[in-house]
Amino acid sequence: MKLNGPVKPMNETYTLGPLQIGPPCCDPEPLIRVDNLSLYYGVKPALENVSLDIYKGCITALIGPSGCGKTSFLSVLNRMTDMIPDCRVSGKVHFNGRDLRDLALDVQGLRRDIGMIFQKPVPFPLSIRRNIELPLREHGISKQAELNDVIQQVLQDVGLWVEVKDRLESSALALSGGQQQRLCIARALALKPKVLLMDEPCSALDPISSGVVEDLIQRLRGKYTVVIVTHNLAQARRIANYAGFFWIRDQQRAGCLIEFGQCKQIFEAPAHELTAAYVNGSRG
Amino acid sequence: MSLSLADKQLAALLWGCALLAAALVLLVLLFLFKESWPVLQHIALIRFFNDTSWHPVDGLYKLTPMLSATFYSTLGAVMLAAPLGIASALFSRYYAPSFLAGCYRRLIELLAGIPSVVYGFWGLTTLAPLIGRLHPPGVSLLTGILVLTLMILPTIALTADAALAAVPAAYLRGAASLGLSRWGLISGVTLPAARPGVTAGIMLAAGRAIGETMAVLMVAGNVVQQPHSLYDSVRTLTANIALEMAYATGDHRAALFVSGLALMCVVLLLVGMAELMSQERRHV
Numbered sequence: 092m093k094l095n096g097p098v099k100p101m102n103e104t105y106t107l108g109p110l111q112i113g114p115p116c117c118d119p120e121p122l123i124r125v126d127n128l129s130l131y132y133g134v135k136p137a138l139e140n141v142s143l144d145i146y147k148g149c150i151t152a153l154i155g156p157s158g159c160g161k162t163s164f165l166s167v168l169n170r171m172t173d174m175i176p177d178c179r180v181s182g183k184v185h186f187n188g189r190d191l192r193d194l195a196l197d198v199q200g201l202r203r204d205i206g207m208i209f210q211k212p213v214p215f216p217l218s219i220r221r222n223i224e225l226p227l228r229e230h231g232i233s234k235q236a237e238l239n240d241v242i243q244q245v246l247q248d249v250g251l252w253v254e255v256k257d258r259l260e261s262s263a264l265a266l267s268g269g270q271q272q273r274l275c276i277a278r279a280l281a282l283k284p285k286v287l288l289m290d291e292p293c294s295a296l297d298p299i300s301s302g303v304v305e306d307l308i309q310r311l312r313g314k315y316t317v318v319i320v321t322h323n324l325a326q327a328r329r330i331a332n333y334a335g336f337f338w339i340r341d342q343q344r345a346g347c348l349i350e351f352g353q354c355k356q357i358f359e360a361p362a363h364e365l366t367a368a369y370v371n372g373s374r375g
Numbered sequence: 376m377s378l379s380l381a382d383k384q385l386a387a388l389l390w391g392c393a394l395l396a397a398a399l400v401l402l403v404l405l406f407l408f409k410e411s412w413p414v415l416q417h418i419a420l421i422r423f424f425n426d427t428s429w430h431p432v433d434g435l436y437k438l439t440p441m442l443s444a445t446f447y448s449t450l451g452a453v454m455l456a457a458p459l460g461i462a463s464a465l466f467s468r469y470y471a472p473s474f475l476a477g478c479y480r481r482l483i484e485l486l487a488g489i490p491s492v493v494y495g496f497w498g499l500t501t502l503a504p505l506i507g508r509l510h511p512p513g514v515s516l517l518t519g520i521l522v523l524t525l526m527i528l529p530t531i532a533l534t535a536d537a538a539l540a541a542v543p544a545a546y547l548r549g550a551a552s553l554g555l556s557r558w559g560l561i562s563g564v565t566l567p568a569a570r571p572g573v574t575a576g577i578m579l580a581a582g583r584a585i586g587e588t589m590a591v592l593m594v595a596g597n598v599v600q601q602p603h604s605l606y607d608s609v610r611t612l613t614a615n616i617a618l619e620m621a622y623a624t625g626d627h628r629a630a631l632f633v634s635g636l637a638l639m640c641v642v643l644l645l646v647g648m649a650e651l652m653s654q655e656r657r658h659v
Contacts, residue, residue: 169552171551174547174548176473198554199554213546213548215546215550216546216564217563225555225559226555226559228563229554229555279552279553282553282554
């Protein structure tokens, strides 16, 4: 497994902050254990019998065709499924020694620990500063000096500080798509999460911005545990330590996990013929 | 870009409609001005504020008591109805179970459809005696304010509801993924995002309160006097016109048109303010 070396800026328009690189994940230690997870919308199964471990400090990529339940799987991990009426989840999902499905669980606290980045960047229609401040204040940080420190730190971490430090009070909606996505990542990082769930974070961006965000995700490795859904197989191959391949089971149209393992193995020596066909581009 | 014949015809029709609508407003203004002209010609504008009383038959044209009555009743109604209407919209949008929210919204729409004379009738027979028990005579500024509040409440509630509904669902998911509480989401994201719409609704409601004639005429007592307390009987500008138009002639009649002109100017001012407020600080 390769360690990520120093990252070279692709051009002059962005700079990368000194994000601390944590211990590599050569020594896998499961942080989230998913056991026999199934998910239903009404009576229709969307995902059946998924079991896998998410390893601490690693990047786990979830690949597979559209509609095979990858995004649904992500939403189980931070309980975003609560917001979907008629959504039912069965099986066990362990994080921090607790079952995530526990109804008594502090969901707000959970979402602070497990952040989420969406396909389309969702900066709030507020100033850049306020975008990061809002969740921090919600979680009880209200001293202005402390807020300023965190804002500067996370904006440096995502390489946005130099670009926006002189216009923190202007609207976040005026940023470019790539900058907006990095702001969203900064906003999630500000809460010091343990896990970041990313749902196709690059697919709404132009190639340059996409490259910048991909570099950023690479640098999150070690310090954060990342689970990323991506349709870009080359990207999954470049950045992931582990990969899970989802497919739609024909008889019930429900998604399922075909194969999970180290990224190198999934791409170079897949155990299942469907995986081989998909990563070689002959199916899916 | 060249337009097809059908497009050209439609464009011409729409131009015609728009010009007609705009011309109507100007014509109304012109008409008011023309009818006010006889009295404006030989009476200084200042006399509408400085005369000793409103006795138009004797050539005394003090409008300020009516102006204050209109101002206070509108201000009071907006101050009561705005928080209630916004709270109602927040309830139906974010807190009520969906079936209840639907029923509730229908109910508010029904409230908007009740004719003003019915509100006035209810105010006169039920509300005024109640307030009269508290402090005679009962028909008063306070009764007017309360009836007006009821009348403009649905306008504010429905426009605020529509403004909240227009806030993209992505913001809700984004906020939830950051562990924001429902109130954190509302106060931090949706209300600021919906503010232009909510403000416009309040201005619209204020315009309605200013122009409302029948209900206020029935419950406010119609004594021409500067109100010193909420329990004083007052006569609004609109009630004044409705009460005296039938028998007014000459300068008296023209003076009533002056008060109509004054009303029109206040409403224009309000519309202008709504426009300004919805443009300022809009993060788009």
